Amino acid sequence: MQRVAIVGLGLIGSSIGLALRKGKLPNTEIVGYDKDHSALSKASKMGAVDKAYSRLDEVVDGAGMVILATPLLAMRELLQALGSRLQPGSVVTDTGSSKTTVLSWASELLPSGVSFVGGHPMAGRERSGPDAAEATLFEGASWFIVPGRGATSAAVSSVVRLAENVGATPCFIDAYEHDAYVAAVSHLPMVISTTLVTATGTSPGWKEMSKLAATGYRDISRLASGDPEMHKGILLTNKEPIIHWIDEFIARLHDMKRMMVEDEEALGKTLVKAWEARALWLTDRDGRKARKARKADDLGTGERFLTLMAGESLVRKGKELLGQDREEPFKERKDQPGGPPAWK
C-alpha cells in the first residue's frame, strides 16, 4: 500500500483528492491534512481523502508522495517542518502559481534523498475552499512541471502520472520561464482586475456609478474575487517578473493617453492590432485544444506529455528533464528505500 499525502485541503487539494479517489488507483491510500479543522472535516466528509489527519507528522508518515496544496506563503514553513520527517526516496510536489521561490525553498530545506518536483495546475475557480472542489476541476487543463535540482527520474514520472491521473495535461517548463510567462498572462491580469476594483470601488462616486457597471465590468473584475491570501502569495513570491509587467503595462497606458490626445490614427491602429492579436490567440487556442484531443488518442502514455505542448524546444526540454539520456541529476536511484508511487 502506498500513501499519497495532501497537505492543504482547499479547492485544489480537495479536488486532487476527489479526482485521485475517483480513479480508484490500486494499492494507494489518499490521506489529507489541513490546519483548519473545518476544512479538514468537510474534505473528509465529501470523500476527498481516505483518511484525514489533524497532525502534519502523522499524515506524512510513510508517504511516498506529499502534495503541498496550501497558499504559497505557508510552504516555506511546511518544507522546513517536513524536511526531517520524510523518508528517503519520497517525492514532494506543490501546486503554487509561481515556481522559482518554492524551488529555492525546497532546495534549501529538503534533505538530499527527497526529490522536489514543482507543479502548477492551470485550473481554478472564483470560489475557494473544499466546498468548491470538484473531481473534474483539472480535466483538460495544463499542469506545469518543474523538477527541482537532484529530482530523480522516478520522482518526475510520478508527478507526471499524478497530473495524468486527475485528467490534466503535464507540460515541462523551466522555472524562470514559467514565472516570467505566468507573470504576464496570469498574474498581471489578476493585478489589473484587483486594481480596477480598488480604483473604482473606493472612489467617492462608487455608490452611484456601480449601478451602471454591467457585464464588461463584471468580466474584467472577476479575478478580484479570487482568494486574497493566494493572490498575496503570488505577488510576494514572483515580485520581479510581476513588477516588470506592471511597468510595461503602465507604459502602454501612457501610450494610450498620448494617442487619445494627439494621434487618432495610431490609436485606431493600436485598437485594431489588439483586436487581431486576441482573435489570433483564440484561434491558436482552439487549434491546440483540437490537436490535444487528437494526439491523446494516437500516442502511448510514455511519450504523450512530451508532445502535448506545441514547440520543439519544450519537447527537448522535457526529454532532457526526464533524463532519457540517463545522466545526473535525473538518474533513477534504485538503492533508496521507499520511493514515489509507481502509478499505472
Added chain:
Amino acid sequence: MQRVAIVGLGLIGSSIGLALRKGKLPNTEIVGYDKDHSALSKASKMGAVDKAYSRLDEVVDGAGMVILATPLLAMRELLQALGSRLQPGSVVTDTGSSKTTVLSWASELLPSGVSFVGGHPMAGRERSGPDAAEATLFEGASWFIVPGRGATSAAVSSVVRLAENVGATPCFIDAYEHDAYVAAVSHLPMVISTTLVTATGTSPGWKEMSKLAATGYRDISRLASGDPEMHKGILLTNKEPIIHWIDEFIARLHDMKRMMVEDEEALGKTLVKAWEARALWLTDRDGRKARKARKADDLGTGERFLTLMAGESLVRKGKELLGQDREEPFKERKDQPGGPPAWK
C-alpha cells in the same frame, strides 16, 4: 402610419429593428439605412426593417423618430446632414456610449423644432454587425436617457417607449454624470482589456507565453475583441473622464508595486478590500435585478421607469426631465406638426 428610421444597421441598429418588429407595433413602419450595402442587405434579409433604403434622405423622409446607431465618430456628420431634412416635431435619438459630445453636436446642428434625446443601451456583444443581432439583445438591460436642451416631453416619452418596447429598462441620467460614470465602469475596463493585449501580445515572448494564457487571460482580455471603430469613438468623444480614470488607475498600480516591495500588510488588506468590494457589488446587483422584476409587476407603465433606478435623486431628476411640473423646456408643444411616435 408613423415611420421610425434606423440609421446604421450593425449589431445595435439591427437588434433594435428586430425587437421593434417582433413587437408588432400598430401603424408603425420600421425603415433602415446603412452606408455599407452588405450590412443593409443582410439586415433587410433577416427582417430587421420593413424597408431598407440606400439613401439617407429617403430613409428619414417623413420619419417621426430617427435612431442613430452608427459609430460615435460618424454622428456629427450625420446630424449635419439630417438637420435640414427632418420635419419639425420629430425626435432624433442615438445609441452611443458617451453622451456629452453627441449632445453638443445635436445642439449645434439640429434645428430648434427637432428634439434630440440621447440614449445609451447598456447591451453589447463581442461580435459586431447585423449577423450578431438579436431581438432579445436589450431584454433586462438598462437604457440610459439624456434629453437634449429643448427636447419636448413627448419626444422624451417616445424614447422611453422605444427602450421599453425592446425590453430594456429606461433610466434618466445627467450627461456629465453618465460620461464620468461610464468612463470608470465601462470605458476604463475597455482600455485596460485592450492595453493588456497590446502589452502582452506585442512582446517578443508572446508566442511561447500565449500557450500559458488560460481563462483568467481570456476574461480580462474579452473587451479587446469589441469593435475597434466603436472603441475609438468612445475614446475620442469621452477623453477627459477616461484620461482621469486612466491616471487614477496608474496611481493605484504604483501603490500595488510599492506595497509588494515594502508593505506586505497593506498589500494583504488591499486585496481583501477589493475582494469585499466586488462581493458587495455582485450582491447589490442581484438585489437590484430582483427588485426590478418585482416592481415591474406592481407599477403602472407611466411611472415604472422612474423608480427602476435605486436612488431618489435620479427619480427626482427623471420627473423633472419629463416635465411633470409643466415648465419649459419640457412643455409639450402641440402646435407643431408631425411629432414623435405615440407608442402605447
